[in-house]
Amino acid sequence: MADFTSETVTRTIRRWIVPAAEPWGAAAQEIAKAWAAAERAYREHHNIPDDQPLAGDAHRFHVTDDEIVISFEYETPAN
Helix, strand or coil: CCCCCCCCEEEEEEEEEEECCCCCCCCHHHHHHHHHHHHHHHHHHHCCCCCCCCCCCCCEEEECCCEEEEEEEEEEECC
């Protein structure tokens, strides 16, 4: 008899992408809008009420040559 299990998961990455082309970069207002949308989506996905604080690592910010990406990811079992 085998002593192991197997599973397949699907990883979903949600991203909000803010243009940040040189020489001006991204406007703070646009980053704030994207961050707010990402926070709303995170709260909805994890059923976290608005009055409860989020973990400090709930979102990740990635900077590329011409954009700022705000993201979070989660895994779900595959059917």
